[in-house]
Amino acid sequence: MKLLSAGWLILGTLSAFGAGAASREMSEIPGGVYRPQYGTKDEQVEVESFVLDNYAVTNADYLEFVTENPRWRKSQTPQIFADAAYLKHWIADLDPGPDSGPEGMSPVTNVSWFAARAYCRWSGSRLPTLAEWEFAARASESKPDAIGDVDFRQRILDWYAKPAKPPLPKVTDGFINVYGVTGLHGLVWEWVSDWNSVLLTGESRVDAGLERQLFCAGASAGSADPSDYAAFLRFAMRASLQADYAVGNLGFRCAKDRSPN
Numbered sequence: 001m002k003l004l005s006a007g008w009l010i011l012g013t014l015s016a017f018g019a020g021a022a023s024r025e026m027s028e029i030p031g032g033v034y035r036p037q038y039g040t041k042d043e044q045v046e047v048e049s050f051v052l053d054n055y056a057v058t059n060a061d062y063l064e065f066v067t068e069n070p071r072w073r074k075s076q077t078p079q080i081f082a083d084a085a086y087l088k089h090w091i092a093d094l095d096p097g098p099d100s101g102p103e104g105m106s107p108v109t110n111v112s113w114f115a116a117r118a119y120c121r122w123s124g125s126r127l128p129t130l131a132e133w134e135f136a137a138r139a140s141e142s143k144p145d146a147i148g149d150v151d152f153r154q155r156i157l158d159w160y161a162k163p164a165k166p167p168l169p170k171v172t173d174g175f176i177n178v179y180g181v182t183g184l185h186g187l188v189w190e191w192v193s194d195w196n197s198v199l200l201t202g203e204s205r206v207d208a209g210l211e212r213q214l215f216c217a218g219a220s221a222g223s224a225d226p227s228d229y230a231a232f233l234r235f236a237m238r239a240s241l242q243a244d245y246a247v248g249n250l251g252f253r254c255a256k257d258r259s260p261n
Helices: 002-016 059-068 113-122 130-137 150-160 204-214 229-239
Strands: 026-029 032-034 045-047 050-053 255-257
Touching: 026 130, 032 130, 045 130, 050 130, 059 113, 130 229, 150 229
Parallel strands: none
Antiparallel strands: 026 050, 032 045, 050 255
8 A cells, every 4th residue: 555655646746747748859950060169270070960859858857767767866876976966956856846847847957967867868868969069059049150149149148147046947938049949048057978078188288278278367268269258158167067066057958869861
């Protein structure tokens, strides 16, 4: 009888928080090239076509994940994989609580890189690479590459200047870019698979110089495009992370390789 009651409790919680309500719709991002924020003057990164979640992963989505994967519940995940802030806004292992947003539709935050990677693998996908995320994030509502648009850049910076207070907006509330992807800017920062690659240039002397650049006052002056200060802020933020960090304004979405025709 106790097992039956527990089962109904889990089912009831999933229903209350809109299990499955957050669409796992994805959009194809055509391949292309872009110049990374840090690198040599003429360096370009080629990005192959890939598929990206239209929305950040929600608390409701993550509830399904931890329901099926008990080792990723907040009371059971070892701190080697997630620090003490892991899912701190949740009331209990299977109760996201009011800070998860209406029907759990706010983006899940306070999740580590390890946890985000595990979720994406569970869902049959992966975390996007830094290059993929940055490439897709250059798109506005009407242009695949709007970084040269002063108003677009300023809009991103205006969001970065606002504190993130729970409950966060729904994942569907962000602007939809030209590819159909919502909320790459304006909701939360997002994990990428190679979040620390900004400091891994292949030579320790270069790495050390780059690390000093990221945290000095004139850091953006050494970037490929000093006018794109928002990209510099993202790179500096990623450089400050560790894989076990769980942060209240850091979430994620998943990606896949494009299926061959």
